[in-house]
Amino acid sequence: MPGSASTRETPSSKKTSRSGRGLWSFTLPAAAWYFIFTVGPLVAMVWLSLVSWPGLLADKEWVGFENYQRIWGDRFFWQAFRNTAIQLVVAVPIMIPLSFMLGYYLSMKPRGHRLLSVLFFTPGLLSITAKGMIFFGMFAPNGAVNGLLESTGLETFTRSWTSDPDTALATVIAVDLWGGIGWTAVLFAARLTSVPTDVYEAASLDGAGHLRRIRSIAYPMTKDFVGVMTMLQFLWTLFNSAAIVLLLTRGGPAGKSSTLSYYVYERAFSAQQVGYSQSVGVVLALIGIVGLVVIRRTIRQDY
Amino acid sequence: MLSSDVRPNKRSGGAEEGIIMNSRLSTSTAGHRRRRAVAGLLAASLLAVACGSEDEASTDTATDSAAEPGTDATTDASTDATADLGVDTIEVMSRWAAGSSEADAFDAAAASFTEQTGVKIDVIGQAEEDLDVIYEAALLGGTEPHIVIVNLFDKSIAWLDNGATVDVAAYADEWGVADGIDGDALGEWTLDDGRVQGFPYSGFAWPIWYNTALLSDAGIETVPTTVDELKTATAALRDAGIGPVAVGGSDWSGQKLFMQVAQSYLDTDTTKSLLGSGGWCANPQALAGIELFNELLVAGVFVDDVEGFTADLMNESYYNGDAAIMPAGSWAFANTPEDVLAATQIGGFPLPSDAAFGAPTVYQGFTGVGFMVSPRGESEALPAVEAFIKHMYSEDVYGSFVELANIVPAIQLTDTSVATNPLLQTALSTDYVDGTDIALLMDVHVPPASGDAVNQAIALAYNGADANEVCGLIDAGY
Numbered sequence A: 001m002p003g004s005a006s007t008r009e010t011p012s013s014k015k016t017s018r019s020g021r022g023l024w025s026f027t028l029p030a031a032a033w034y035f036i037f038t039v040g041p042l043v044a045m046v047w048l049s050l051v052s053w054p055g056l057l058a059d060k061e062w063v064g065f066e067n068y069q070r071i072w073g074d075r076f077f078w079q080a081f082r083n084t085a086i087q088l089v090v091a092v093p094i095m096i097p098l099s100f101m102l103g104y105y106l107s108m109k110p111r112g113h114r115l116l117s118v119l120f121f122t123p124g125l126l127s128i129t130a131k132g133m134i135f136f137g138m139f140a141p142n143g144a145v146n147g148l149l150e151s152t153g154l155e156t157f158t159r160s161w162t163s164d165p166d167t168a169l170a171t172v173i174a175v176d177l178w179g180g181i182g183w184t185a186v187l188f189a190a191r192l193t194s195v196p197t198d199v200y201e202a203a204s205l206d207g208a209g210h211l212r213r214i215r216s217i218a219y220p221m222t223k224d225f226v227g228v229m230t231m232l233q234f235l236w237t238l239f240n241s242a243a244i245v246l247l248l249t250r251g252g253p254a255g256k257s258s259t260l261s262y263y264v265y266e267r268a269f270s271a272q273q274v275g276y277s278q279s280v281g282v283v284l285a286l287i288g289i290v291g292l293v294v295i296r297r298t299i300r301q302d303y
Numbered sequence B: 001m002l003s004s005d006v007r008p009n010k011r012s013g014g015a016e017e018g019i020i021m022n023s024r025l026s027t028s029t030a031g032h033r034r035r036r037a038v039a040g041l042l043a044a045s046l047l048a049v050a051c052g053s054e055d056e057a058s059t060d061t062a063t064d065s066a067a068e069p070g071t072d073a074t075t076d077a078s079t080d081a082t083a084d085l086g087v088d089t090i091e092v093m094s095r096w097a098a099g100s101s102e103a104d105a106f107d108a109a110a111a112s113f114t115e116q117t118g119v120k121i122d123v124i125g126q127a128e129e130d131l132d133v134i135y136e137a138a139l140l141g142g143t144e145p146h147i148v149i150v151n152l153f154d155k156s157i158a159w160l161d162n163g164a165t166v167d168v169a170a171y172a173d174e175w176g177v178a179d180g181i182d183g184d185a186l187g188e189w190t191l192d193d194g195r196v197q198g199f200p201y202s203g204f205a206w207p208i209w210y211n212t213a214l215l216s217d218a219g220i221e222t223v224p225t226t227v228d229e230l231k232t233a234t235a236a237l238r239d240a241g242i243g244p245v246a247v248g249g250s251d252w253s254g255q256k257l258f259m260q261v262a263q264s265y266l267d268t269d270t271t272k273s274l275l276g277s278g279g280w281c282a283n284p285q286a287l288a289g290i291e292l293f294n295e296l297l298v299a300g301v302f303v304d305d306v307e308g309f310t311a312d313l314m315n316e317s318y319y320n321g322d323a324a325i326m327p328a329g330s331w332a333f334a335n336t337p338e339d340v341l342a343a344t345q346i347g348g349f350p351l352p353s354d355a356a357f358g359a360p361t362v363y364q365g366f367t368g369v370g371f372m373v374s375p376r377g378e379s380e381a382l383p384a385v386e387a388f389i390k391h392m393y394s395e396d397v398y399g400s401f402v403e404l405a406n407i408v409p410a411i412q413l414t415d416t417s418v419a420t421n422p423l424l425q426t427a428l429s430t431d432y433v434d435g436t437d438i439a440l441l442m443d444v445h446v447p448p449a450s451g452d453a454v455n456q457a458i459a460l461a462y463n464g465a466d467a468n469e470v471c472g473l474i475d476a477g478y
Helices: A011-048 A066-072 A075-107 A113-125 A128-138 A144-151 A168-192 A197-205 A210-221 A223-248 A260-270 A274-298 B029-052 B061-066 B101-117 B131-140 B154-162 B169-174 B183-188 B212-217 B227-239 B252-262 B268-277 B284-298 B311-319 B338-343 B375-380 B382-393 B395-405 B422-427 B430-435 B448-462 B467-476
Strands: B089-094 B120-126 B147-150 B199-206 B208-211 B243-245 B323-327 B344-347 B361-373
Touching: A011 A274, A066 A274, A075 A113, A075 A168, A075 A210, A075 A223, A075 A260, A075 A274, A113 A168, A128 A144, A128 A168, A128 A223, A168 A223, A197 A210, A210 A223, A223 A260, A223 A274, A260 A274, A260 B448, B089 B101, B089 B131, B089 B382, B101 B120, B101 B382, B101 B395, B120 B131, B131 B147, B131 B154, B154 B448, B183 B199, B183 B361, B199 B382, B208 B212, B212 B227, B212 B338, B227 B243, B227 B284, B252 B284, B252 B311, B252 B323, B252 B361, B252 B448, B268 B284, B284 B448, B284 B467, B311 B323, B338 B344, B344 B422, B344 B430, B361 B382, B375 B382, B382 B395, B422 B430, B448 B467
Parallel strands: B089 B120, B089 B147, B243 B323
Antiparallel strands: B147 B361, B199 B361, B208 B323, B208 B344
16 A cells, blocks of 8 residues: 555654765765875876886876786896885884883883883884984994994994995884884873773782783783784885885895885886886785785784 | 085986087097187186176176177176066076075075066075976976076986976077087087077086095005006005095995996997996996906995995095095085195096096086076066076176186186185196096986986995996896
């Protein structure tokens, strides 16, 4: 029969419809911004990877997948790939556990924890340029690192840290760690303070020390957040290393400290191969997506 | 800090095919005679500078003394300033770093231009390393400056072909500037088809600096001119606790010195070909040059940790007396401490016994700094640009640059004075010209796409990599 309850619009469905429209009206500007300034550049990156573009002022020429074919035989790409893998495998596994333990310590609110929090967070407030210049000076042949080694009788260990093929990449990783551990620790501390203290008390009554409490209480209860921070550090290390490499080593010597992120910049702005640089950028983005998925699947809350 | 106006090669750059042919870089006898003639002209011009420039920077009176035939470039723009120049402000992007002597001289020149014409000079960007990228980005946004003061190097070499700057050949003639510019200087900025990329403003001399006091302390009384003498001096210097040759092994200064040594056994045409398209490993003389570099490195000719040195550290070491020898250009003349200046003798880099050159080598040229006009400058502000260019080439302004910033002039000045800087005087003297040969500067010959790879290979050379590995890496960049 017409007007049955199953087809007639009810007051609750009207309310849902109105709230849906309201939700869209609030979401639309942000969604538009996202599509224009995030999705748009990604689409542009893929399109540019299919052209040959020898410089920002030159004409573009469609070449299809030629840029991707070139990657396979590009020794400098694979060198950057290896360096990026080393950087991720070293920096992230060192940074996350160390910063977690430091964050746990801060969450225990020891004496001076506020000052410590400020000190730990400060490196994250420095601009990339400032960080780069500080460490460029420290690692120089006449810099602080060599000066410290000489003053402690370890002259044999002095070297040109950023120009030595054996240590150039290590200096980049060292700056990553210096800038990331304390800052990440403060974020972990903020999350860990929400862990109920009576759980720790109960564990300590049972004889659990700090390491056991970290392993059996703090980490399991904040595993999701650890997963998020691991994912973020992975992405930051993967995509943001170009600036530090540019300032410290310029990828040298002979590409020994070049990373994929820096290689994208170098190919676009130094070598003026914008199309090819975008193909490297697409590969880098795919690596980021795969890594992101793996980390999220590996480190997730056990409920 | 180094003054950097004539530092042409921060990175190895490259030229599109058939761009600038630098006839001054020939090592032929004809090239020697030409260099002597130009050196004579330039020396005469320097005599004009020191006496006459002090009180004339902001007055119109200097123009009266410049009215000689063939010196159209020196007409003072102020006499034409009554015409409506069409804009209130000329926007300029400059590679002269703030605080450098060139920037100071430019600021004074800009102030006098504003005083004479009422047109302000707005320096919207000052950058050394990234000026080309910044300019291109501005151009793409339609906000490029009217004039860009730039090295002719790397990306700027292709700007005229890409439409980023305009051909100034006709303007140079119409404005009466061309006649006053040194022919070799204009030639370096002129393409094969006659288009002119910009108005050359300063050249550079790039000798090897020898601290004779330190050499004497080590028992070396004459500047080495052969590789054997250099090795002997090295041993003596190290025994005396003095560093031999300081150079920025990790940056542009070391790259240029490497190439200077690597071409020791090559003629100019072969060097040009190798720089432009590679093939170093396949050329025995090229390989021998790289091996010579390695031999010098192993012999301790370069200071310890040279692979980590920068140009700034090189200068610091030389000025502090920690190193006795360094390769540095005329941009550094102005900032040299007085005591070091007094002890310094400039010359060429020592040669092996069977070198292709007849005398120790130096770099020299006119691609240092020039004024390029942007499309926006041409369309919006051409009368003002004309007045400004004429003003910059006026004798009083140009003289102040030579005096304050020790630039190697690219024009012929008629006013005579005594040059103030002894090193600049030496660089333009007949003895220096006769006693050195000009090596080919890599900047305008290495293609941009290969530049970074070449630089990376050179960095490895400073780390002691053998010649085959280095030449393989260089060739891999082409």
